[in-house]
Amino acid sequence: MGLIISIIVIGGGLLWILYLSIKGRDVDRRIVYLFVGTTVALAIIFRLEFGEVATPIVKSVFDKIENLPAGSKIVLSYDFDPAMAPEVNPMANAFIRHILEKKHRLYFMSLWATGQSLLSVSLDSVLKPEFPDAKYGVDYCNLGFKAGNEGVLNVVITNLRKMFPSDANGNSLDSLPMFKDVESLKDMDLLISIGGGKPGVKEWVLFAGDPGKVAMAGGSAAVSTPLLYPYWPKQLIGLLGGTKGAAEYEAELIKRYPRFKDKSMPALRMMGPQTMAHVVIIAFIVIGNIAYFRSRKKGEQS
Amino acid sequence: MKHQIPMLILSAVGTLLVVSVFVPSAQHWGEDATLYFDIIAVFAFFLGGGNLIRVHTEKVSHKSAGWIYSVVTLLGFGIMLVTGLFKIGNPNGIAGDLSKSGSYFQLLFQYVMSPLNSTMYALLAFYVASASYRAFRAKNTEATILLVAAFVILLGRTALGVLLTNWIPAQLSVLQIPNLAIWIMNAPNLAGQRAIMIGISLGVISMSLRLLLGIERTYLGGDS
Numbered sequence: 001m002g003l004i005i006s007i008i009v010i011g012g013g014l015l016w017i018l019y020l021s022i023k024g025r026d027v028d029r030r031i032v033y034l035f036v037g038t039t040v041a042l043a044i045i046f047r048l049e050f051g052e053v054a055t056p057i058v059k060s061v062f063d064k065i066e067n068l069p070a071g072s073k074i075v076l077s078y079d080f081d082p083a084m085a086p087e088v089n090p091m092a093n094a095f096i097r098h099i100l101e102k103k104h105r106l107y108f109m110s111l112w113a114t115g116q117s118l119l120s121v122s123l124d125s126v127l128k129p130e131f132p133d134a135k136y137g138v139d140y141c142n143l144g145f146k147a148g149n150e151g152v153l154n155v156v157i158t159n160l161r162k163m164f165p166s167d168a169n170g171n172s173l174d175s176l177p178m179f180k181d182v183e184s185l186k187d188m189d190l191l192i193s194i195g196g197g198k199p200g201v202k203e204w205v206l207f208a209g210d211p212g213k214v215a216m217a218g219g220s221a222a223v224s225t226p227l228l229y230p231y232w233p234k235q236l237i238g239l240l241g242g243t244k245g246a247a248e249y250e251a252e253l254i255k256r257y258p259r260f261k262d263k264s265m266p267a268l269r270m271m272g273p274q275t276m277a278h279v280v281i282i283a284f285i286v287i288g289n290i291a292y293f294r295s296r297k298k299g300e301q302s
Numbered sequence: 303m304k305h306q307i308p309m310l311i312l313s314a315v316g317t318l319l320v321v322s323v324f325v326p327s328a329q330h331w332g333e334d335a336t337l338y339f340d341i342i343a344v345f346a347f348f349l350g351g352g353n354l355i356r357v358h359t360e361k362v363s364h365k366s367a368g369w370i371y372s373v374v375t376l377l378g379f380g381i382m383l384v385t386g387l388f389k390i391g392n393p394n395g396i397a398g399d400l401s402k403s404g405s406y407f408q409l410l411f412q413y414v415m416s417p418l419n420s421t422m423y424a425l426l427a428f429y430v431a432s433a434s435y436r437a438f439r440a441k442n443t444e445a446t447i448l449l450v451a452a453f454v455i456l457l458g459r460t461a462l463g464v465l466l467t468n469w470i471p472a473q474l475s476v477l478q479i480p481n482l483a484i485w486i487m488n489a490p491n492l493a494g495q496r497a498i499m500i501g502i503s504l505g506v507i508s509m510s511l512r513l514l515l516g517i518e519r520t521y522l523g524g525d526s
Contacts, residue, residue: 029432036431050461055484082411082419117411120401144399147343151336162333163340168399222459229492230499244459275460277427282456284435285449292439 002046006276010039014283021291024298032284039280040273048272052244052251061217061238062098062252064190070103072189073182077204078108078115078122079195084221085118088194090246090267091219092118093126094253095192100131100139101257105178107188109143109164111152111199116145116168130263137176144168149199153207157185186212196221201228205235219245247271309516316514354379385410451486458483 013035020027042048054062065074076095080088099106108123110116119142127134134140143164146152155163160182166172173179185191191214193204201218209216215237220228222242232239240249246267254261315335322332358372366372384390385406392398392405401408440446457463463479470478476485512518 027435029436032432032435033428036428040427050465052461053464055480057484082416083423085416086420086424114411116399117401117408118416120399120403120408121412124403142399146340147347148336148340151339155333155336158329159333162337168401169394170397170399226487226491227495229487230495242459271461275462277431278456278460279462281431281434282453284431285438285452288435288438289440289449292441 002042003048006039006042006046006048009042010035010276010280013038014280014287017284018287018290021287022294024291024295036277036280039276043273043276047269048276049268050271050275052247052268052271054248054252057232057239057241058245058248059238059252060233061192061240062249062256064215064217064237065095065098065102065104066256068102068104068189072104073107073178073187074099074104074190075107075109075185075188075192077191077193077195078110078119079112079193079200079204080118080197080221081112081114082118084196086266086270087221087243088196088219088246089118089122090243090265090270091240091249092122092194094246094249094265094267095194095219096122096126097130097257097260097263098249098253100127100134103139104189105138106140107143107178107182108141110145111149111203112195112197113145113147137171138178141176141178142168150203150207153185153199153203157208157212160184184212186214188214190214191216192218194219196224200224201236201239202231205231210235243267243270243274305519305522308522309519313514313516316510320514351379351383382407382410382415451490454479454482454486458486 017027017031017035068074076092076099078092096106108119110119123142127140131139144167146163148163152163160179161173164173167176173182181187185208191204191209193201193216195201195218201220204218205216208214216235217238217240218228218236219240220242222244225239225241225245228236228239240246244267247265247270250265250268254265318328319332319335322328322330322335355376358376360366361372362369362376386400389396389398389400390406391409392400392402392407394402398405401411438449438452440449457466458480463483467478467480475481509518513521
């Protein structure tokens with residue numbers, strides 16, 4: 001029902017804009033804004049959702065985590081700010097669920113100052129309530145933020161304690177059991193960076209994954225994903241691009257572990273509004289071009 | 303002397319970092335230099351903060367255009383600085399994690415900064431829609447190719463792409479929109495990205511050499 005109402009409202013509006021454009025009348029940009037706002041709002045109100053299937057580039061990350069033996073060491077780096085968070089935070093939460101479900105050891109860190117606060121939100125909203133048995137220092141730990149961008153990676157790839165003598169809570173790394181056999185990032189089984197700016201996935205590949213010969217995966221905002229394709233599939237085993245990548249991962253997680261079905265899966269929910277917004281943008285491009293060719297034809301005739 | 307000393311420091315540190323990459327026994331030199339960078343970066347934070355206060359205080363005192371926004375900036379800066387520096391409300395006290403839930407800093411970050419930042423980013427959708435209506439025209443062959451590629455990527459990033467073309471038989475699955483989108487990202491985009499990356503890398507190498515050899519001096523400022 002919601003989909004039908006949305007199609008009628010959006011379709012009607014688009015036809016009206018097409019009519020105005022063909023008549024040669026300029027459509028005010030505020031009408032365009034209103035139209036986009038209405039489209040996204042309708043998709044949110046009626047909770048439009050579409051099924052997602054993991055593409056190979058996403059599936060390979062999922063399979064890697066799935067096939068690692070329990071107790072494997074995985075680094076998850078929060079290299080993003082609140083602007084990117086709606087796109088990439090769902091990836092981070094899906095990774096947390098998957099990694100802890102498989103009983104791996106999870107090491108959090110951040111190369112962005114804003115990452116540490118966003119990480120705290122994930123710990124409080126996902127990790128602690130959904131995995132109450134996970135013990136700090138044994139199953140997971142938070143190294144926190146360290147300034148220095150790729151310089152930090154340059155050091156931790158050979159000596160972790162030189163840059164992080166203690167975790168975010170001030171505990172010495174030597175006092176935490178999960179660091180007993182960890183000297184540097186080379187001792188990790190998988191590195192995951194989630195970001196979309198600099199430093200981000202690219203810097204992790206150049207300064208950690210590649211020189212340390214450690215398997216590396218990434219999650220990135222859609223706008224910067226095309227820049228990372230040159231590293232896939234060799235330096236990056238897989239890549240989650242934007243909301244779509246996050247939604248594919250969430251869909252795969254639910255498919256394999258149905259207990260997560262009733263948990264918050266924001267990327268799958270966001271794909272409805274995103275799909276509708278993309279359709280509207282495509283429609284605007286088509287309408288704009290129809291108006292352009294019509295005006296050009298008129299110009300040639302006169 | 304004003305120019306020679308910075309040039310000497312740059313050449314020495316730059317050479318040291320290059321050597322530390324290629325000579326295994328000198329690897330720890332590079333690590334130590336990176337740690338010094340971290341210490342220097344702290345001073346940059348002070349300089350940045352000081353500069354922000356100076357610029358906006360001047361704007362407020364001269365009542366320049368948009369001075370009210372400077373007041374907001376200074377207030378925001380001050381409040382975040384104080385709550386973060388003294389870890390006000392932090393359940394673990396002054397020694398606890400800065401972003402511990404319950405601390406005022408984390409509350410301000412979560413309920414003020416995060417929504418504002420996300421909203422600014424979300425506004426892009428409106429501008430993209432408006433720009434696509436007004437500027438994205440098939441004026442020539444290149445623009446038409448770009449337009450078609452944009453269509454495929456836009457559709458390929460949504461479930462609609464699957465819905466529209468899942469009737470195409472498996473033998474021709476490459477023509478399904480999501481697969482076409484992957485091909486665009488993996489072939490033409492990849493070729494372009496690699497070319498850009500190689501170009502940038504060559505530029506970085508050449509600029510680094512110019513800096514190490516003291517040919518490039520614009521970073522010294524003034525008439526050097």
